[in-house]
Amino acid sequence: MSLSRQDVEKIAHLARLQITEEQIPGFAAQLSNILAFVEQMNSARTAGVEPMAHPFDTPTRMRDDVVTEINEREVMQSIAPAVEAGLYLVPKVIE
Amino acid sequence: MSWEPVIGLEIHAQLQTKSKIFSGASTAFGSEPNTQACIIDLGMPGVLPVLNREAVRMAIAFGLAIGAPVAPRSIFARKNYFYPDLPKGYQISQYETPIVGKGSVRILMDDGAVREIGVTRAHLEEDAGKSLHEDFHGMSGIDLNRAGTPLLEIVSEPDMRSAKEAVAYMKTIHALVRYLGICDGNMQEGSFRCDANVSVRRGGDPKFGTRCEIKNINSFRFVERAINHEIERQIEVIEGGGKIDQETRLYDPDRNETRTMRSKEEANDYRYFPDPDLLPVVVDDAFVAAVRDSLPELPEAKRERFMAHYALSAYDAGVLTASRELADYYESTVAAANGESKFAANWVMGDLAAFLNKEGREIADSPVTPAMLGSLVNRIVDKTISGTIAKKVFELMWNGEGDPDAVIARHGLKQVTDTGAIEKAIAEVMAENPQQLGQYRSGKDKLFGFFVGQVMKKTQGKASPEQVNALLKDKLAP
Numbered sequence: 001m002s003l004s005r006q007d008v009e010k011i012a013h014l015a016r017l018q019i020t021e022e023q024i025p026g027f028a029a030q031l032s033n034i035l036a037f038v039e040q041m042n043s044a045r046t047a048g049v050e051p052m053a054h055p056f057d058t059p060t061r062m063r064d065d066v067v068t069e070i071n072e073r074e075v076m077q078s079i080a081p082a083v084e085a086g087l088y089l090v091p092k093v094i095e
Numbered sequence: 096m097s098w099e100p101v102i103g104l105e106i107h108a109q110l111q112t113k114s115k116i117f118s119g120a121s122t123a124f125g126s127e128p129n130t131q132a133c134i135i136d137l138g139m140p141g142v143l144p145v146l147n148r149e150a151v152r153m154a155i156a157f158g159l160a161i162g163a164p165v166a167p168r169s170i171f172a173r174k175n176y177f178y179p180d181l182p183k184g185y186q187i188s189q190y191e192t193p194i195v196g197k198g199s200v201r202i203l204m205d206d207g208a209v210r211e212i213g214v215t216r217a218h219l220e221e222d223a224g225k226s227l228h229e230d231f232h233g234m235s236g237i238d239l240n241r242a243g244t245p246l247l248e249i250v251s252e253p254d255m256r257s258a259k260e261a262v263a264y265m266k267t268i269h270a271l272v273r274y275l276g277i278c279d280g281n282m283q284e285g286s287f288r289c290d291a292n293v294s295v296r297r298g299g300d301p302k303f304g305t306r307c308e309i310k311n312i313n314s315f316r317f318v319e320r321a322i323n324h325e326i327e328r329q330i331e332v333i334e335g336g337g338k339i340d341q342e343t344r345l346y347d348p349d350r351n352e353t354r355t356m357r358s359k360e361e362a363n364d365y366r367y368f369p370d371p372d373l374l375p376v377v378v379d380d381a382f383v384a385a386v387r388d389s390l391p392e393l394p395e396a397k398r399e400r401f402m403a404h405y406a407l408s409a410y411d412a413g414v415l416t417a418s419r420e421l422a423d424y425y426e427s428t429v430a431a432a433n434g435e436s437k438f439a440a441n442w443v444m445g446d447l448a449a450f451l452n453k454e455g456r457e458i459a460d461s462p463v464t465p466a467m468l469g470s471l472v473n474r475i476v477d478k479t480i481s482g483t484i485a486k487k488v489f490e491l492m493w494n495g496e497g498d499p500d501a502v503i504a505r506h507g508l509k510q511v512t513d514t515g516a517i518e519k520a521i522a523e524v525m526a527e528n529p530q531q532l533g534q535y536r537s538g539k540d541k542l543f544g545f546f547v548g549q550v551m552k553k554t555q556g557k558a559s560p561e562q563v564n565a566l567l568k569d570k571l572a573p
Contacts, residue, residue: 014364016177053170053369059377065112065149068119069133076137077129086128087236090179093226 002032097298100326101306102261102291103253106268107246108278109222109286110153116221116245117144117187124284132224132239138183143372146171150245151376153277154194154219155386157247160271160393161214163198165383171219171373174365179237180224188248190367193218194376195247200271201395202263207409212264213252222246241285247277253292253303258322262315265289266417270394274419282313289318293325295333304329305339309346309353321346325353397422405429405436414444420458424465431469438472446489463492471499483556484508511558514566517550520558521570524549536573546571 008028012019019027073086082089115122118135135142158165172190195217202210224239249268255261269287272278280287294306309325312318324346329339344353392400394416401412401422416422421443428439447468451461471488474480480488480503491502503509511517524546525532535542550563 010364014175014366053375054371054373056374058374059168060146060374062148062151062376063119063145065114065147066119067114067121069114069121069131071130072133073127073129076132076134082234084231084236086130087227087231087238088129088179089231089234090237091235092233093179093228093235 003028003035007031098295098326098330099298099300100256100258100322101253101294101296101303102255102258102322104251104255104261104265105290105292106249106251106265107222107288107290108249108268108272108280110150110245110247110277111279111286112147112149112153112245114147115243116147116150116219118243120243122244124281124286126240128236128238129240132242136182136239136243144187144370146373146376147245150219151194151378152382152386153245153275154217154247155378155383156275156277156390157217157249157272158195158198159383159387159390160275161195161198161200161217163214163217164196165378166192166194166196167378168192169194169218169376169378171370171376172367173370174220174367176365178223178226179235180226180239180242182224182239182242186221186223187370187373188220188367189218194378200264200267202260202267203398203409203413204259204263205410210254210260210263212254212260212267215250215252217247217249220246220248247272253294253306258319258326261291261322262319265318266315267394270417274391274394276391282315285313288313291318291322291325293322293329294339295326295329304333305341307339307341307353308343310343310356311346314348317346317348320348320351321353324351328353391419401425405440407436407440411440411444415440418458424458424461427465428468428472431466432472432476433469435472435476438475439469442468442472442489446486450489450493462495463489467492467498474499474503478510478512478559479503480508480510481556481560483551483560484510487556508557511554512562514562517554517558517562517566518570520550520553521546521563521566524553525570532571535571543567543571 005024005028008019008024008031011031012027077083077088080088109122110116112122114120115136118133120133120136121131123131135144155165169189170192171187173185174188174190175185177184193216197216198214199211200214202212204210222241222244224237224242227236227238229236251264255264269280272287273280278286282288289312291309291312292306293309294304296302296304307325307329309321312321325344332339343356345356346353397416398409398412401407401416402409405412407415415425425439425443428443429436432439447461447463450456450463451458468489471485471492474488475482475485487506488499488502488508491506492499496502496505528546528549531542531545535546546567547560547563550567551558551560
């Protein structure tokens with residue numbers, strides 16, 4: 001399967017990546033190669049094999065429901081471009 | 096041609112854990128902005144999520160309560176989208192393997208009809224932060240305190256056929272999560288939220304119509320109004336020769352209308368994939384068994400027990416078991432009232448509910464305790480006071496005058512059962528109203544009530560109504 005220019009543009013848009021006209025053929029080829037590799041793996045016989053969600057095949061650890069974090073707003077906000085009244089300010093998201 | 100609405104609901108219930116689902120930050124509501132958003136909630140580089148066991152326990156409790164299988168192994172996935180209140184650029188959720196599988200709940204309609212509504216699944220995920228769109232010099236403000244609060248998303252089957260059924264289902268789930276103690280159900284604070292999927296089809300058509308999703312419905316009243324409005328809108332479009340586009344619509348309670356938020360074309364493509372930061376959640380039988388053992392009596396079982404044990408109607412039992420607190424209050428009242436279950440039900444659903452409602456108080460804040468209400472019922476049963484006077488006593492108790500015996504004594508409200516005193520009042524009333532007496536005696540029976548009223552008035556309502564009735568009949572007879 002090979003990806004079209006539109007596929008690449010859509011993927012870039014979904015990931016909010018800005019790409020140039022010249023980069024599109026290169027990305028299309030690279031992404032198509034990845035899909036070809038996946039297709040190759042699809043030909044492996046996996047009937048009866050339980051899918052793994054993670055290469056470490058072990059259950060997740062769980063923690064107790066205890067508050068362990070303290071308020072570090074000042075530190076966190078020291079690297080934010082804009083803050084006001086304790087809020088992070090971002091470009092307006094709705095009209 | 097009649098139209099049949101088809102409705103399914105997605106409910107988001109915030110689980111009332113102390114800390115977040117993947118971090119040790121507090122989930123307390125109403126704190127200063129961003130004081131409970133730690134590096135994990137903010138998605139700083141290099142941090143790793145660690146699952147809160149209590150959130151898992153709560154999800155299991157819900158699954159057991161709706162008779163659903165609890166997945167022995169479930170997986171967290173990343174749901175990718177960009178919005179400023181989602182710091183990581185993805186929400187950790189469950190996609191292909193939710194922790195709770197298919198179950199069902201039974202909803203009770205006002206007319207006593209019971210319907211079974213399927214629950215497709217329920218899965219764990221993290222909440223996003225909040226965007227404040229007030230003007231900050233042309234910018235939006237972001238508060239991430241809510242980011243990472245555990246949510247249980249409860250997805251229903253498209254089993255509801257009217258807005259009323261949708262509300263009944265939502266109330267059933269609301270009562271259930273509160274009974275289980277897994278969600279405080281506070282809709283104002285957004286702890287319990289709902290999106291509705293609505294479509295219409297011609298009666299008898301086996302195929303569903305195109306559906307629209309309505310977002311932002313944050314009260315029971317709005318659910319009903321928003322769905323009814325959407326049903327009407329869709330019928331109007333189709334009957335006008337148009338077709339429904341699959342889209343997400345936003346409900347505006349001020350205008351009582353829904354409007355397009357985003358169409359299917361621009362709908363998000365979430366590109367789910369298993370979150371590599373989290374290993375599969377494995378729940379063993381012992382964990383499930385422990386949760387099962389800790390389940391409280393659930394609303395439906397309680398309702399049935401109330402009907403059988405206290406001889407209540409389905410409606411009354413439904414009202415009294417609407418919340419665990421109310422049901423407990425009722426049961427304590429019955430115990431204090433020596434088992435007078437119907438009397439107790441009338442008082443709890445009548446005067447008590449009215450006073451709570453009027454002052455916008457919760458049952459837990461009632462100044463009248465079950466012990467006080469129970470002993471008030473006892474004073475009516477043993478005829479110390481009449482039902483009418485009891486209402487007065489209730490109000491005095493509500494205003495902080497103490498238990499009924501003290502109130503009755505202080506205000507001299509004890510029922511007058513002294514025949515002599517009642518006869519004296521009757522004689523006075525007869526002397527003062529010769530005209531009515533004549534009319535009554537010449538056959539105008541309806542005036543009997545007038546005389547009862549006058550005698551009660553003369554005794555400040557304290558005369559025993561039964562005695563007044565009996566004595567009056569006797570004295571008024573020609």
